[in-house]
Amino acid sequence: MAASAARGAVVLRTNIGRPVAFVRKIPWTAASSELREHFAQFGHVRKCTVPFDKETGFHKGMGWIHFSSEEELHNALQQENHIIDGVKLHVQPQKPKALQGDQTSDEEKDF
Amino acid sequence: MAALLRPARWLLRAAAAPYLPLSLRLLAGGPGRPDAAVCLRAARARPVAGGLLSQARLHSIAAEKKNYLQEEPTSSHRRNASQFDWALMRLDNSVRRTGRIPKTLLQKVFDNTCHSGSPGGNQALLLLRSCGSLLPELKLSERTEFAHKIWDELQKLGTVYDVSHYNALLKVYLQNDHKFSPTDFLARMEKGNIQPNRVTYQRLIAAYCNMGDIEGASTILGFMKTKDLPVTEAVFSALVTGHARSGDMENAENILTVMKEAGIEPGPDTYLALLNAYAEKGDIDHVKQTLEKVEKSDLYLMDRDLLQIILSFSKAGYPQYVPEILEKITYERRYIPDTMNLILLLVTEKLEDTALQILLACPISRESSQNDFGSFFLRHCVTMNTPAEKLKDYCKKLKEAQLHTSPLQFTLQCALVAQKLDLAKVLMKALKEEGFPIRTHYFWPLLVGHQKEKNVQGIVEVLKGMHEIGVTPDQETYVNYVFPCFDSIKSVRAVLQENGCPHDDNVFSQAELRSKAVNGNLDYILSFLESNTLPFSFSSLRGSLILDCVCSNLLLLLQCTHFLSYQITELLYKDGRYCQEPPGPTEAVGYFLYNLIDSMSDSEVQAKEERLRQYFHQLKEMNVKIPENIYRGIRNLLDSYHVPELIKDVNILVEREKTDSRKPSSSDLESKLEKLKAENQPIGDILKQLIVMLCSEENMQKALELKAKYESDMVVGGYAALINLCCRHDNAEDALNLKREFDRLDSSAVLDTGKYVRLVKVLGKHGKLQDAINILKEMKEKDVPVKDATVLSFFHILNGAALRGETETVKQLHEAIVTLGLAKPSTALSSPLVTLYLEKDDLPAALESTIDCYEKYKILPRIHDVLCKLIEKGETELIQKAMDFVSQEQGEMTMLYDLFFAFLQTGNYKEAKKIIETPGIRARPTRLQWFCDRCIANNQVETLEKLVELTQKLFECDRDQLYYSLLKLYKVNDDWQKADAVWNKMQEENIIPREKTLRLLAEILRNNNQEVPFDVPELWYEEEKDCPTSLPSPVEVNLQQGLLNACHRRRNKAVSRSIFCSNIFNIRTVVFIISPWCSTIYYRIRSIAETHIKGFTLNDAANSLLIITQVRRDYLKDALTTLKTALDLDQIPSRLAVTRLIQACALKGDTESIHDIQKLVNGLEDSIGLSRMVFINNIALAQIKNNNIDVAIESIENMLTSENQTVDPQYFGLAYLFRKVIEGQLEPALKKISIMAERLANQFAVYKPVTDLFLQLVDSGKVNDARALLQRCGAIAEQMPILLVFCIRNCQRPGKAPVMKSLLELIPELIDKEEAYTCLMKSYVFDNDVTSAKALYESLTAKNVKLNDLFLKRYAVLLKNAGESVPFTEPPESFEFYAKQLKESKETHL
Secondary structure, X not given: OHHHHHHXXXXXXXXXXXXXXXXXXXXXXXXXXXXXXXXXXXXXXXXXXOOEOOOOOOEOOOEEEEEOOHHHHHHHHHOOOOEEOOEEOEEEEOOOOOOOOOOOOOOOOOO | OOOOOHHHHHHHHHHOOOOOOHHHHHHOOHHHHHHHHHHHHHOOOOOOOOOOOOHXXXXXXXXXXXXXXXXXOOOOOHHHHHHHHHHHHHHHHHXXXXXXXXXXXXXXXXXXXXXXXXXXXXXXXXXXXXXXXXXXXXXXHHHHHHHHHHHHHHHHOOOOOOHHHHHHHHHHHHHOOOOOOHHHHHHHHHHXXXXXXXXXXXXXXXXXXXXXXXXXXXXXXXXXXXXXXXXXXXXXXXXXXXXXXXXXXXXXXXXXXXXXXXXXXXXXXXXXXXXXXXXXXXXXXXXXXHHHHHHHXXXXXXXXXXXXXXXXXXXXXXXXXXXXXXXXXXXXXXHHHHHHHHHHHHHHOOOHHHHHHHHHHOOOOOOOOOOOOOHHHHHHHHHOOOOHHHHHHHHHHXXXXXXXXXXXXHHHHHHHHOOOHHHHHHHHHHHHHOOOOOOHXXXXXXXXXXXXXXXXXHHHHHHHHHHHHOOOOOHHHHHHHHHHHOOOHHHHHHHHHHOOXXXXXXXXXXXXXXXXXXXXXXXXXXXXXXXXXXXXXXXXXXXOHHHHHHHHHHHHHHHHOOHHHHHHHHHHHHOHHHOOOOOOHHHHHHHHHHHHXXXXXXXXXXXXXXXXXXXXXXXXXXXXXXXXXXXXXXXXXXXXXXXXXHHHHHHOOEOOOOOOOOOOOHHHHHHHHHHHHHOOOOOHHHHHHHHHHHHHOOOHHHHHHHHHHOHHHOOHHHHHHHHHHHHHOOOHHHHHHHHHHHHHHOOOOOOOHHXXXXXXXXXXXXXXXXXXXXXXXXXXXXXXXXXXXXXXXXXXXXXXXXXXXXXXXXXXXXXXXXXHOOOOOOHXXXXXXXXXXXXXXXXXXXXXXXXXXXXXXXXXXXXXXXXXXXXXXXXXXXXXXXXXXXXXXXXXXXXXXXXXXXXXXXXXXXXHHHHHOOOOOEOOHHHHHHHHHHHHHHOOHHHHHHHHHHOXXXXXXXXHXXXXXXXXXXXXXXOHHHHHHHHHHHHHOOOOOOHHHHHHHHHHHHHOOOOOOOOOXXXXXXXXXXXXXXXXXXXXHHHHHHHHXXXXXXXXXXXXXXXXXXXXXXXXXXXXXXXXXXXXXXXXXXXXXXXXXXOOOOOHHHHHHHHHHHHHOOOHHHHHHHHHHHHHOOOOOOHHHHHHHHHHHHHOOOHHHHHHHHHHOOOOHHHHOOOHHHHHHHHHHHHHHOOOHHHHHHHHHHHHHOOOOOOOHHHOOOHHHXXXXXXXXXXXXXXXXXXXXXXXXXXXXXXXXXXXXXXXXXXXXXXXXXXXXXXXXXXXXXXXXXHHHHHHHHOOOOOOHHHHHHHXXXXXXXXXXXXXXXXXXXXXXHOOOHHHHHHHHHHHHHOOOOOOHXXXXXXXXXXXXXXXXXXXXXXXXXXXXXXXXXXHHHHHHO
């Protein structure tokens, strides 16, 4: 029991946030390649998804840009206006998928 | 709004009078009233005779909606009911927002109404009323058609019409210019035995007048006179129209004189009738004269009226006069929807040029490029098939006028949605000319439509269109939109060639490959990879979408078999072609695995944990290896998915196995260290380890000593741990020194965020301000990540200082944090700046500080608290200042709410009342909810009660939501009397409670053993659906609720240690809440709690959850320990937890543990709610699993046949054991058990086991075995109580219809039992098994069984949903009505 508790504590220590930007209000005229093109100015875009609705043939105006580093994501977020086809996008960091605890009892951790 | 708010401002001015007590001063609002009256008159609302929409009508519809709900609070089917509520809400919203209803929405509501069974009268009224001018997008004739359709359908469904419905229909006719015969209409009413009333006659007169039939109108007028009905302005207005349309303008004018003689002063309606009459004649001069006349009188024509005149001009063919009227329009904001409706109406009437003219005249602010105006116009033009060239021109004009930034793109979108290929092509060409790129996906919406209908020709047309525009289809186009339309990809190729559609062969074959992959055709992929001649390096494959497909396919396969996926992995690993690059195969497979996991969602990984584990182990057997760096990536992924359990399984694949040395104890380390030192060997590593260990043991003294002793050998890691330790022990001095030494050692080294924050906290607390700020600066310089939790820590640091009254600390640290940009100056973060002064009771400074925050950061921290204090102290001047500031910066409405809440909070209810009654104020749901939540959190019953009371008449106030909050608070206080009073008040106020409110109310009452005075929505049925297995214990229900809350909370708040440590209760709550969904987090929090809080223990519920989690994760030993711990603490674990544990042990064949548990809980069985059978069943099962079948059987037989029986044979249920034996296909055991059961039946007349066995056989589909058993032991068929219980249990779950059917087949006598056939029908309805239901119904009617209404209702709904006719009259009432009826009748029979 104690062992498993310790294990739980150890494995959770490295909690990484993945550098993903969540983009909303994408105009219907733009798709993933346009987004990729736009965001390439901030760094290497590892993956870019704009899911299309197979029922309508349109996308739902949302997409995800996976950068390869936090820094690149940061660069993208720093820019105030992201405009594609004359439409301003809403760009925000992707919310962590699950509850993210404070980095606390990290005695053994190498900063 | 500002005008409407004026009295409130006056109220505040009055408050400035210094000598009156505050309450009196605020009451002196009298002189403000006349102002309000003027405002209200300006906003007069009156019905307009046909045509455009009126505000009054909207509200009457909204009111109608409420009426409808009042009469039928619950609809027959809950799902339908909520869906209907939703639709009605949408309808209401649509009218409120846009002034109109889209046809699709009305159609949806109508369909819903029809499905809901028998629609009520008000519901019909609502639908009928919506068919007039609220539908500007429909042609007039279509609207009337729609009304007729509704009328007929609803009549068929049994809606009874009264005079209000006929009047509504008349109104629709008038609004739609529908030609009909008034006499026929009257005859129809007479036939329906409906007496016409004044409104009917008035509308019939209007109908005659619209046709220019004065004679007809006079006849009706005569009728009215004989009946002594008053003649109103509406009648005269109609006569004006009548005379005008009969060509007699002179008499039309004369009507006004007649009116005056009759003592009725002509109002705006009459003048409008006259103006329309002139407009229809194209007589602009008279129109202008009349308008002047109106202006001179004290009458006032609204924009809406002027728009009406424009419509008359346009429809009569005089668009040239439109601009002159347009000039007179004031364009008040509230008439914008009316203007939009007119534009739409004109487009519908094919007068789109005039429509554009009006549109261009709209004074929409043109600077803000964000809001495009005119989209509604373009969309409607597309719907009405306005010629493409015209549309192109409109787009140009809209753009020139700067009304719309991208009209062509928008129109194209509309054309695509409407699947208008030709229009789309024209627009795309136009866009191309503008230099706008045309992209492949523009064609997808067009393809979608054809794909759904499998219209090959249509697809070909679109593909040709693409070629025409110069766009080549890409892979996705083929895979997603073209291929699905065809039977095979071969035929696509053929058809495309046949029709001369050019295509890129390379793209096409890649698309083919992808399509195969998507469809799970991995054989194809394999052969492709093997036979592939193209230079396809793995890296290109890696990034390509193909790999994504492979990954997703692997996932598919993981669900059933792993075979092929191994092959692919193996191929990737062994085939040189895919790993030509230097890193070699290891990397390829590693990336592959990384991508595989990356492409899964966290829930997927969690769900497939075991599968993935097996997969990894298989890979291990294949001797597949992955490099360590990729392993780390995978580890991080798994970590972020919260499945760290899998990490060890991936770890086995790592190329260079790094063995983890077991951790020695601190004393071991110390002696080792000394030894090394003595041997003069490097000790850095071991020193660090030791220090870290001492830190984890919280041994600061020793750690510091050690550091002093071996200072020269210290490494950064050791310092980091030490700094943290000192911070924890509030040792600022040493922490700071250590930090300096740390910097000296390596100035570029970075600590983690938590350590920096703790340093700031400790330094700030000990007055080392500059040092604290330096740390903050360092955080910025070294770019330390700042998370939500960090910001929360900042807040706690500042707040702590504020509570201690350390002004400088708060100000400087806040300033530093904000200016450095470490955190945004949010309301929360800045509130300590105000707290500082509030704590010192320095109100002017507090207010100043708040205002200062607004000026700096546009936030108003703690304004509510400041206001409350000001009111308490009667600081009128400061209140005035605060209010002036708020209303200037955030608007009067915000100011009023701030003041309202402050008065409420301070108990100045009279003043609060004055504020909330300000004319023009409307409900702000979020603010109201904020205050409600605050009251609930602080348990302020009276305040919340007052809030609910005072907002009774607040415009657009969601009363149910407020009452719900009130009930929540009553629930906290467990005050059922007050809850009951709420129930009555809601009826008084005619509020329709939502289901959640009713449930909450019922819960409060039930918890207090009170009778629930209403039917909790579909209780009988709902519970069955919600809880397919046994009913959960109350603890469990609470847990579920906690869980739900946790899930909500989880999104909002990061769990932070600072929260935990502040309050032990909180930790328990949090642990208890989160443990079920994430055991690892749970472990982590618990370890934090255990290290930091003395005597930390979990409560019953948390321990129970822990047991369940451990069982699920298969840590049975741990679970058993937890159970022991809980019992040692005199806790009562939940039944579910204990049962799960016992069952898990049994499945492992662990008889011993079950016996242990039995001993542990001995004497507590009743409090836990454990049945003795749990042990009997599971011990037997465990013995069977251990192949001790005979022992198991013997002990059961002994129990049932011995003299002193512990359990009554009647209740000796072995169903669980039987089921597990059958499920586990333990044939020898089954055979022996069967023999035992039969022996018990035949020799000892104990029939329960054999019947249970029989039922379990039926349940698991072994009908033949069951039949054989029945033949051997006929007595089974006589065990009616047992059989019926089985029926009742089974019909509560879906998917049991086949079981029930086989049971009935085996024991046909069952059908004679009411319980049984009711259950059967329920089961069939559940599974939508119409055929079986029909057969059942027929056999019952053949037997002349009298069926109850509930049964019939159920059957009828099943038939209706299946689109079949119902062979009897469907019982009209709702389900719960009959359920209740049946319940009552049974009770009286008893």
